[in-house]
Structure formats: structure tokens, C-alpha cells
Amino acid sequence: MSLAVTLRAPVRRAVFSTSVRGVEFRPKAYRRFTTEGPPPAPKSNTALYASIAAFTAAAAGYYLYNSNSDTSREATTAVKSAVQSGKAATKFTPTKEDYQKVYNRIAELLDEAGDYDDGSFAPVVLRLAWHASGTYDKDTGTGGSNFATMRFEPESLHGANAGLHVARGVMEKIKQEYPWISYGDLWTLGGVAAVQEMAGPKIPWRPGRIDGFASNATPDGRLPDASQGSQHVRDIFYRMGFNDQEIVALIGAHALGRCHSDRSGYEGPWTFSPTTFTNDFYKLLFDEKWVWKKWNGPKQLQDKNTGSLMMLPTDYVLTQDKSFKKYAKAYADDQNLFFKDFAAAFAKLLELGVPPQQFVVAEPWTLNTLEEQKA
Numbered sequence: 001m002s003l004a005v006t007l008r009a010p011v012r013r014a015v016f017s018t019s020v021r022g023v024e025f026r027p028k029a030y031r032r033f034t035t036e037g038p039p040p041a042p043k044s045n046t047a048l049y050a051s052i053a054a055f056t057a058a059a060a061g062y063y064l065y066n067s068n069s070d071t072s073r074e075a076t077t078a079v080k081s082a083v084q085s086g087k088a089a090t091k092f093t094p095t096k097e098d099y100q101k102v103y104n105r106i107a108e109l110l111d112e113a114g115d116y117d118d119g120s121f122a123p124v125v126l127r128l129a130w131h132a133s134g135t136y137d138k139d140t141g142t143g144g145s146n147f148a149t150m151r152f153e154p155e156s157l158h159g160a161n162a163g164l165h166v167a168r169g170v171m172e173k174i175k176q177e178y179p180w181i182s183y184g185d186l187w188t189l190g191g192v193a194a195v196q197e198m199a200g201p202k203i204p205w206r207p208g209r210i211d212g213f214a215s216n217a218t219p220d221g222r223l224p225d226a227s228q229g230s231q232h233v234r235d236i237f238y239r240m241g242f243n244d245q246e247i248v249a250l251i252g253a254h255a256l257g258r259c260h261s262d263r264s265g266y267e268g269p270w271t272f273s274p275t276t277f278t279n280d281f282y283k284l285l286f287d288e289k290w291v292w293k294k295w296n297g298p299k300q301l302q303d304k305n306t307g308s309l310m311m312l313p314t315d316y317v318l319t320q321d322k323s324f325k326k327y328a329k330a331y332a333d334d335q336n337l338f339f340k341d342f343a344a345a346f347a348k349l350l351e352l353g354v355p356p357q358q359f360v361v362a363e364p365w366t367l368n369t370l371e372e373q374k375a
């Protein structure tokens, strides 16, 4: 039996043309031999074609399994299960509208937080997007949002990720409803929805991340330690490829949410409006007098006036370090500038670790808020 005959089997296309997280996947081996559609199958040859198909699928599986790419391994699984079930691997190519639907569902769930914290899951979901991406190391190309490795131990148990099970739980509900989206795309889209739904700037975003394995995880210690100073902050964020201006813009996300003593050890919110995206974090840094909190917990600052707000040591360095201070002051004075710079830096953060050719579109999209869609 010649290879040419094998590849002309009628079921070939269904077996080979599979979709990985909505991105159509065709292994190079297939592309090389592909023809424009199969010839009609003579009925009497059904058994022959079935065995040819099985052989082809097995060969494809072998080829894919022995390549090192994670995409290949996933495709292999798809091919295998298609063969085992006797059904074609499903092909679904989501459009921008499909991702907008996922965004909308996330936005709805962010609001269904009941008594949780300040009545919204948005801050913790934003934090998940950041921690999933912030493990990136530009020198080795490891870490980042591509593989969503926080699904696995030990990364899910890293001290810095304490409490993020809440966000992963919310995201899991969406995953059940839209199983075609990769976790990396889902979690980063969660970050986008969190910022936008809390009245923040539009965050350009595009899909293409794939699910990896526990072996893709990075070691503990890649995320910042809040008890440290400006050198540590620079070390961590420079490793990801950010500059001082981007660092200061990103940390402005602390306008949102709060610290939890049972998670990080720190306690309290940074602003009086922890579910609205504003430049209040910078304003408060400069306008309030900050004193060390007297308590048994880790060193943190509190506002002298009310004692109800907090700053981490790493937040406070934004007023102490000359270069950081310049940007922090500019953001305190100009919310539009902060929004613009945050959007750019956050969009960059969410794409760390994703090979550019993996993205399904060259230009990131802008997705609409629920409010905009009602209008």
C-alpha cells in the first residue's frame, strides 16, 4: 500500500483536521501531503478504508506524540480519542463574538459575589490574571500566561498564590460552559473583564494561549515579595521585561481589592472604592500621611487619618524611589495618563510567554463592557 493511497482515505480529513482550543491544528506532516478533499469512496471499499484510516491515525498519533510540542500532544489526544470513539475530532473555530460571549459571562459572574469581600470577584480575578502572567522570565522564555500552570501543584500552593483558588473556582464555572477556551485565554480574559467592568480602561486582548502541563510550571519565588524595597521590585519586573514607568503603572491596580491576613498576612484595602478602577492609589500615597501599623502582622503602613487604609512596603517605595516617584506623581495628577499607561502595560503583561505565532489574530481586539452592549 503506497503512502499516497493511504492519505487519500475518505476519513483522513476528519481525523487529521482537529482543533486545539479553537485554533485549527494541522500537523506539518499532514499539510505536506494534503489534497483538496477526498475522492468519493466506493462502497465496496469501506473495510479497506477503515483499516487505512486506522493506520493513518496511528501514524499521525505516533508522529505527534514524538514531537515535543504541547500543541502536538494535545492534538494527539484529540486524534486518539477521535479514533477510539469512532467519531471525528470536532472542529470549532471561535470568532471574536464567541470571545465576547465568554467575556459577558465572566462579567456577570464577577458581580455574583454576594457577601464575598466588597461584593465583587473582580479584584481577585484580576490578581489571578497577573499571577498567571507574572512568572515570566525574558532570558529563558519560561513562565507567563501561555500554559496556565497554576492549575497544578505545587504552583497552586505557592505562598504568593494563596487565595487565588477563589478566582480559579469562578473561572472554572465559565470553563464548564465554554470548554473550548484554553485556561490561559480564560484567565487573562478574566483580567480584562475585571478591569473594564470596574470602570477601568479598555485592555487590548487576543486569544491563542494553550494549556500546558505541570512540567511547564516555573519555580516558586518569581512573583514580588511585598516586604521588599525598590531593588527587589526592579529585579522582578525587569526580569519580565518591564521598565520603571510600566512597573509604577501596573502596581496602580492596587486601587482595587484588599489584602487578607489569612492569605498574604497583610490586611485591608488600599482605597475607599476597592471595586472601582481609579488613580486613587497614587493620590492617597501622596495626599495621606502613612505610618507603620502597630500589630503582630507583617510590616505594613496605614493612613494616619482613618487607620482604615493600607499600603504595602513595595507600594510605599513608589513615593521614595526617585524614578518611581516621578511616574507615581504623574499618575496621581492625571487619571487619563494612568489609564492609558496601565492599559498598555497590562496588555503586555497578559501576553508574556506566548509565542507570537500562537495568537490567532495579529492585532489585539477590544471587547465591549456589559454596559456598552446595553446602550
Ligand code: HEM
Residues within 6 Å of the ligand: 123, 124, 126, 127, 130, 162, 163, 224, 225, 226, 227, 233, 250, 251, 253, 254, 256, 257, 258, 259, 260, 261, 263, 264, 265, 266, 312, 314, 346
Ligand atoms: C511589587 C508588586 C506587587 C506586590 C508585592 C503585590 C502584592 C500583593 C499582596 C500582598 C496582595 C494581597 C493578597 C491577599 O492577601 O489577598 C495583593 C493583592 C492584589 N494585587 Fe498585588 N502586588 C503587586 C503587583 C500587582 C500587580 C502588577 C497587579 C495587577 C496588575 C496587582 C493586583 C492585585 C490585586 C487586584 C489585588 C487584590 C486581590 C483581592 O482583592 O483579592 N498587584 N498584591
